Amino acid sequence: MANTQMSQTTTGKSAGGFTEAEAERRRVRVNWLLSLPALVWLAFAASGPLLIMVVYSFLTPGDYVGVVWDFSTDAWFQVLFTRDIFDETIVTMADAHLSIFWRSISLSLMTTATTLVFGFPTAYFIATRSPRSRPMWLFLVTIPFWTNLLIRTFAIMELIRNEGLINTVLLKAGLIDTPIQMLFTDGATLVGMTYVYLPLMVLPLYASMERLDFRLVEAGYDLYASRLQVLRRVILPLVKPGVIAGSILVFIPSLGAYVTPRLLGGGRNMMMGNFIEMQFGAGRNWPLGAALSITLLFIVMIALIFYVRNVGKEGSGHG
């Protein structure tokens, strides 16, 4: 497996009698071979079976569950257009899908931003501890997540409800007269989401910060940079791979989140996750659920390629 490194470092020297072109081909082959086990595994237990969903999206919903094998493009039509409930001849754009989609995206964006604001200093703090205690700090970040999501969410409720800990303390201290309504607000949703997704930001950030060369930081100060300038011009570019990895790990999975928004935010409006789930449950429209999720998959894929190509490459002078 170390062949990659070797072949890379020896390419320039044309070592071992390889021509440049041969070495290049060999290098690409090794890279593919290294990635292959993961790809095969995914093809077996994730992406491959999803092809079933592509087929389903062109079938007709079963009467109570599943699909019947009659070809239909109706699901794809429904992704974009809605027939009026009471008069099927009136067809409009599927604004329900747009509003649900937008709600999920904006929540994901906000969650990514807040986890970055809180996760960056936390990862930095861990990365600047003594090398021996770093794994312990890292564990401290993940240990709360050994506890099930539902239980943690119920515990957050215990803190923020009207009779909860925070309001009780504030009331006793005489700082407020009536409890602050925190449960069932958008703020509660964001706090909960930040809580749930924080480690997904902190761990990749830590992974890239841990190797931060503080001689570079010192050099920055020697050149009379302020702290902010050092942070922006020296540290951020160096840990950019971590920021990218963290944002992907927070943004994409939170698109499908709905348990936290429902329990803490009240859930009066659906998120992408439960809307698609509904099609596989009480909505009994598997083809639509399949078509919607394939649409989502493609949008996210294109966004990811765009993000990695543009944000990932610019200015990273190493690697």
Add this chain to the structure above:
Amino acid sequence: MADTLSDDVLRRAAERAQSKRFDVRTMPGFTTIAVICFIALYAPLFPMAFYSFNAGDSIAVWQGFSWRWYVSAWSNDLVKDVTVRSLIVAACASGIATVLAVLAALGTTRTQPFRGQTLIYVLINQPLMVPEIVTGVALLVFFAMIKVATGYTGLIYLIAAHAAFCIPFAYLPIRARLEGMDKTLEAAASDLYATPIQAFRRITLPLMTPGIVAGAMLAFVISLDDVVITELVKAAGQDTLPTYMLGQLRRAITPEINAISTALLAITVVLLTTIFFLTSKKE
């Protein structure tokens, strides 16, 4: 204050030179935010632990102290079963995912761009992009075909599914670590006639370790918390802790779950502290 620029610069440089307290590593406010984060991460665990000692059967209304739910969890074989199964699945799945992710990360970073590189990247991250219910239903249908054909219904399906969706969670931190990692050390090693294997074991692997640790930890907690895919893939007698809990949401959640979670948490903390102190004393 109307310091000239040069005065200001000189003063600051002098200050830094003299003050032993100036540490290039500290960033103002960062420690405060980090401390707030750690407090916030652990704050909800206190109510959780508190209600695990509730004498009543609610997780929100206190009715006096009792060990009742610990006794009930301990004497409930199903609860012990699902807890152990969760840990086994999470350990296996995160282990497999981490190995696969390390290989893939080695193949896709620190290399001249090659054809299909972006494709590999997108494919590896694919499990993140589809709501779990969709992957779950697809796996249910696909695995059911295999189960019917082979008659084998073991835990392997669950581990395979978990390992698959854990791959991106392990891959991204490892990749972030590898990106921008210096290649000169490995070049030096090979110049000193180290075999590729030696160079990997002595140089690359140790340098990657923090990324691997971060990736494996993420994969572990992601697997440990999974409900939807597990619910659809599991066969008879393969409940995990989260699926055991799921049904309770629509009925009533009892403090039994709090008791299990608290016990699990306490065991983890004790174990880790012991390991930490043992290893730090040895060196």
Add this chain to the structure above:
Amino acid sequence: MDVKRIGGIAVAAMVASAGPAFAEGSLNIYNWGNYTNPDLIEKFSKEYGVEVTVTDYDSNTTALTKIEAGGHGFDIVVPSASYIQIYVGKGLLMEARPDQMENFKYMDPKWVDVEFDPGRHYTVPWQWGTTGVAVNTSVYSGDPNTADIFLNPPEELVGKVNVVPEMNDVMTMAELYVGAEQCTTDKEKLKEVRDILMAAKPKWIAMDYGTTEKLSKGDLMASVNWNGSTFRARLNNPDVVYGYPVTGYPVWMDNVAILADAQNVENAKLFMNYIMAPENAALISAFARYSNGIMGSDEFMPEDMKTAPEIVVPAEFAGKGVFTKECPPESQKFRTAIWTELTK
């Protein structure tokens, strides 16, 4: 990470789970989560020397999807009444003839000739309950027995009402409220349903589960809720009362059935017969806090359940209950569309 060690665990786990778990003397039950009294299972296991495995599901659709896909290994499933005919129609259930079993004599006659299984050729009741409304009387002192609580909330409950995100229960109550049959396809009535729901929604604070805790703690002053959950909430907070909407409320019943491809048929039949015995049926109810359909089980029930108005339906409302059913596709289409518009 010690890769070798993890590999070892993986191998051990696979070996441990590889053997067919369906040897003689075992029984695989597929039931709703947190619904099966472990004491009942232990008692049954001891008496008959059968090793019982209970596996949970979270919804009727999950259970049906999984059983239809095959390769599941279950012997017994506990679907809701509304799903029994779907199972039967797909040929997934065995005609186990519980009506010819020894303990069938304890069956409450009113649950024998039910629409979803006339004469009980396939199923025996596990538990049944109702979906109604829960109200906190410290805020609202009016009559709780009305769907107005959530469809036209009185002044004092505005912004304090929760509606559980169970499309079918909520739609059934709303359809009954406007005087239609459940699963109606009458467009005029459905328009009325939609308009009422759309007008009521701004007065709700949430559409969420977890009602037991939130009602107990006063986060919610009213909610569409299940009777068992309201019963638990009242034990925590005496101000909570359960209302049976006079316009009609959904009644549900979960039923034990044996799967057509069950591998432990004899044990499954033993279990079916076993849970019809009053003392065993009482164990089921004592755990999940809902009624069963067995006569004489009352005397084995916990004291607080015998008189609970949430569990024992008061005579004046007994006739207002409607067995929920899964709507045929042509009316489900309306429900989904209205629900989507409501929550988009």
